[in-house]
Amino acid sequence: MLIVQKFGGTSVKDAERIHNVAKIITDAYHKGNDVVAVVSAQGDTTDDLIAKAAEINEKPSNREMDMLLASGEQISASLLAMCIQKLGCPAISLTGWQAGFLTSSAHTSARIRRVTPDRIKKELDQKKIVIVCGFQGLSRYDDITTLGRGGSDTSAVAIAAAMHADLCQIFTDVEGVYTADPRKVENAKKLKEISYDEMLELATLGAQVLNNRSVEMAKKYNIELEVLSSYTNTPGTIVKEKVKMEKMLISGVAKDTDVARLSITCVPDTPGMVFKLFSKLAQRNINVDVILQSVGRGDTKDIAFTVPKDKGREAEEICRRFKENVGAEEVDYNDNVAKVSIVGAGMESHAGVAAKMFEALYEKQINIRMIATSEIKVSVIIAKDDADRAVQAIHEKFFPVER
Amino acid sequence: MLIVQKFGGTSVKDAERIHNVAKIITDAYHKGNDVVAVVSAQGDTTDDLIAKAAEINEKPSNREMDMLLASGEQISASLLAMCIQKLGCPAISLTGWQAGFLTSSAHTSARIRRVTPDRIKKELDQKKIVIVCGFQGLSRYDDITTLGRGGSDTSAVAIAAAMHADLCQIFTDVEGVYTADPRKVENAKKLKEISYDEMLELATLGAQVLNNRSVEMAKKYNIELEVLSSYTNTPGTIVKEKVKMEKMLISGVAKDTDVARLSITCVPDTPGMVFKLFSKLAQRNINVDVILQSVGRGDTKDIAFTVPKDKGREAEEICRRFKENVGAEEVDYNDNVAKVSIVGAGMESHAGVAAKMFEALYEKQINIRMIATSEIKVSVIIAKDDADRAVQAIHEKFFPVER
Numbered sequence: 153m154l155i156v157q158k159f160g161g162t163s164v165k166d167a168e169r170i171h172n173v174a175k176i177i178t179d180a181y182h183k184g185n186d187v188v189a190v191v192s193a194q195g196d197t198t199d200d201l202i203a204k205a206a207e208i209n210e211k212p213s214n215r216e217m218d219m220l221l222a223s224g225e226q227i228s229a230s231l232l233a234m235c236i237q238k239l240g241c242p243a244i245s246l247t248g249w250q251a252g253f254l255t256s257s258a259h260t261s262a263r264i265r266r267v268t269p270d271r272i273k274k275e276l277d278q279k280k281i282v283i284v285c286g287f288q289g290l291s292r293y294d295d296i297t298t299l300g301r302g303g304s305d306t307s308a309v310a311i312a313a314a315m316h317a318d319l320c321q322i323f324t325d326v327e328g329v330y331t332a333d334p335r336k337v338e339n340a341k342k343l344k345e346i347s348y349d350e351m352l353e354l355a356t357l358g359a360q361v362l363n364n365r366s367v368e369m370a371k372k373y374n375i376e377l378e379v380l381s382s383y384t385n386t387p388g389t390i391v392k393e394k395v396k397m398e399k400m401l402i403s404g405v406a407k408d409t410d411v412a413r414l415s416i417t418c419v420p421d422t423p424g425m426v427f428k429l430f431s432k433l434a435q436r437n438i439n440v441d442v443i444l445q446s447v448g449r450g451d452t453k454d455i456a457f458t459v460p461k462d463k464g465r466e467a468e469e470i471c472r473r474f475k476e477n478v479g480a481e482e483v484d485y486n487d488n489v490a491k492v493s494i495v496g497a498g499m500e501s502h503a504g505v506a507a508k509m510f511e512a513l514y515e516k517q518i519n520i521r522m523i524a525t526s527e528i529k530v531s532v533i534i535a536k537d538d539a540d541r542a543v544q545a546i547h548e549k550f551f552p553v554e555r
Numbered sequence: 556m557l558i559v560q561k562f563g564g565t566s567v568k569d570a571e572r573i574h575n576v577a578k579i580i581t582d583a584y585h586k587g588n589d590v591v592a593v594v595s596a597q598g599d600t601t602d603d604l605i606a607k608a609a610e611i612n613e614k615p616s617n618r619e620m621d622m623l624l625a626s627g628e629q630i631s632a633s634l635l636a637m638c639i640q641k642l643g644c645p646a647i648s649l650t651g652w653q654a655g656f657l658t659s660s661a662h663t664s665a666r667i668r669r670v671t672p673d674r675i676k677k678e679l680d681q682k683k684i685v686i687v688c689g690f691q692g693l694s695r696y697d698d699i700t701t702l703g704r705g706g707s708d709t710s711a712v713a714i715a716a717a718m719h720a721d722l723c724q725i726f727t728d729v730e731g732v733y734t735a736d737p738r739k740v741e742n743a744k745k746l747k748e749i750s751y752d753e754m755l756e757l758a759t760l761g762a763q764v765l766n767n768r769s770v771e772m773a774k775k776y777n778i779e780l781e782v783l784s785s786y787t788n789t790p791g792t793i794v795k796e797k798v799k800m801e802k803m804l805i806s807g808v809a810k811d812t813d814v815a816r817l818s819i820t821c822v823p824d825t826p827g828m829v830f831k832l833f834s835k836l837a838q839r840n841i842n843v844d845v846i847l848q849s850v851g852r853g854d855t856k857d858i859a860f861t862v863p864k865d866k867g868r869e870a871e872e873i874c875r876r877f878k879e880n881v882g883a884e885e886v887d888y889n890d891n892v893a894k895v896s897i898v899g900a901g902m903e904s905h906a907g908v909a910a911k912m913f914e915a916l917y918e919k920q921i922n923i924r925m926i927a928t929s930e931i932k933v934s935v936i937i938a939k940d941d942a943d944r945a946v947q948a949i950h951e952k953f954f955p956v957e958r
Contacts, residue, residue, distance in 0.1 A: 205633075209638060216636045216637050216640070220633035224626075226623070227623060230620075230623040231623065233622075234611050238611065238615075245622050
């Protein structure tokens with residue numbers, strides 16, 4: 153069996169953790185598997201390097217940032233290979249370009265164009281464990297690129313896809329995907345399985361277990377993912393196309409507080425208004441999430457939407473200029489909000505899922521500001537202070553505590 | 556004019572020093588020169604990385620060590636490029652393989668096979684300052700190699716040779732080549748010029764201003780070197796083929812305390828004895844320096860030689876086994892010694908240079924254990940405690956203090 157394993161920065165942060173990861177890898181190897189391990193930079197290395205750069209140039213070129221940051225995985229990968237050799241197994245570390253990662257030339261957020269895993273195959277044929285620097289690749293100009301933060305997940309899935317791996321394990325500091333954040337919600341349950349689509353909704357909603365691009369890629373190439381802990385030796389959560397229903401209506405409740413809400417009232421109700429506003433936001437690379445448009449009063453309508461918090465003030469500026477141009481009434485900005493969502497493939501076939509969520513919020517007297525739904529998701533925008541209580545209440549409603 | 560500049564680890568050890576180096580480079584650039592700068596890893600980075608590796612595997616593979624250590628220059632080179640960009644000049648950093656360094660695959664001490672500077676030329680044509688990671692290259696197996704310690708000097712000279720540079724400046728923390736160590740010897744003088752051969756003898760003798768391989772390469776391709784300080788703005792010492800004699804008998808006095816002396820007494824005086832001993836030492840990669848063979852007593856002879864101190868005990872073991880095998884009398888080991896040498900092309904045509912050196916030692920009552928001479932060098936092995944006094948005395952003899 154060919155297994156691709158991915159280890160994040162905290163999993164390799166010091167000699168002790170590297171040794172632990174080496175044990176996981178060699179265990180899989182001793183069971184007769186071919187193993188390719190993808191690693192991120194150690195612990196805070198990336199942040200330290202960014203700080204070093206900032207001291208020298210507050211706006212360093214992206215090309216040079218990539219050159220700088222790519223050194224981080226080169227260090228962790230070679231240290232891990234040394235540790236595996238120490239445990240008596242043959243191992244070799246490969247940089248992104250050695251592993252065959254060809255990317256776009258969008259430095260600091262490059263996209264993988266192609267993985268040509270000839271070198272990886274050659275080393276596996278020689279019965280070596282192959283350690284690959286995640287998060288990085290090579291542009292067609294022979295420059296080192298990085299895939300942006302969280303990119304190591306994508307690196308792992310891309311290798312798994314290119315090599316038709318049997319399994320891609322994403323090791324992290326949680327034991328799998330839970331029905332809610334286990335640190336905050338009593339009785340949160342670990343899921344045995346979850347579908348790609350549900351995982352994508354959960355990732356978008358701030359569950360932050362897996363990088364979204366990696367799940368999209370896994371779905372596209374139908375790679376089975378397992379999310380599991382590098383600390384404990386227990387099975388994690390399998391992410392795949394079809395999952396058994398397990399009589400569960402929803403697979404999780406997620407909270408996202410990285411949200412700002414904007415609204416513009418009394419926008420003239422003429423064609424093209426919405427287009428004008430959102431094309432301006434798109435030009436500035438501002439991702440708009442939940443969008444609501446009121447039915448309207450007379451010949452005007454109200455528009456409200458959410459954006460990531462760090463883009464909030466920029467979006468507000470655009471709204472104010474838009475308001476002046478089209479003669480709307482008022483712009484309101486509020487980043488004291490949170491988005492709470494439920495996700496589940498079961499929703500499609502079961503009526504009343506949204507109602508059950510609203511009931512839970514009503515029982516706790518939590519006011520809903522906005523609602524957005526998709527086929528497998530219901531999101532509400534509420535006051536930030538209510539967010540944790542809301543998650544707890546919704547979770548209890550769908551996963552009653554067994555006593 | 557095309558100038559290659561090399562900056563060592565202390566020259567780029569922090570943001571302030573990097574800024575200073577960036578100033579030196581941009582000054583040369585603003586004078587209309589094409590500039591290629593070769594950098595080492597920052598300050599103690601290499602030692603820190605070696606310590607990290609040692610914590611994980613006390614005998615890491617050389618291939619993985621190279622992967623690890625090469626990250627050091629990647630960091631310093633990209634930071635330097637960012638700093639130059641901050642000063643308003645276009646700059647780009649290149650790894651060893653991007654800069655076209657093809658090397659042997661002898662990891663941790665690879666030799667440069669070829670430099671193909673196409674990428675460097677392309678970037679220079681676009682009026683960019685090119686920053687190259689020193690000390691590293693690529694083997695024909697596409698693996699990252701390092702040239703071993705001090706290798707950045709060699710990287711700089713190799714680029715200068717491949718590109719027919721007009722000048723290769725080696726920036727360091729001293730202002731040039733001195734007649735003796737200026738921190739220890741009163742009245743030590745900076746040389747304006749020195750020949751390749753003299754420089755080679757001085758480097759071998761522990762003056763440690765320039766890496767030996769780099770001087771050999773400069774001599775081979777006739778590259779003019781300048782050794783100068785990155786701290787002060789003064790001309791350094793030019794190293795080239797022919798130098799003006801300046802009425803100086805010698806160009807310098809050097810001391811080397813990294814020496815162990817071995818002797819074997821009463822070795823049977825039959826053919827092949829010396830060959831047997833020294834081939835065994837060569838097999839173990841132990842470099843033998845000064846060798847003396849006594850005229851002999853009866854049908855035996857005594858053999859004495861020096862080796863680098865870190866190989867001393869290993870060499871002693873070999874000597875003891877050799878003694879048993881051939882039936883010699885005694886093996887003596889002493890690493891409490893130093894080698895003090897004078898170097899100068901002037902010796903060839905001037906008699907009495909060695910005598911003058913011995914006179915200086917006699918006046919200070921310093922006992923000479925061994926003597927070795929070449930055409931431009933006289934070395935003596937003396938007690939380590941006498942070394943500094945010896946250098947001072949010899950220097951005064953040849954360069955009298957002007958009062």
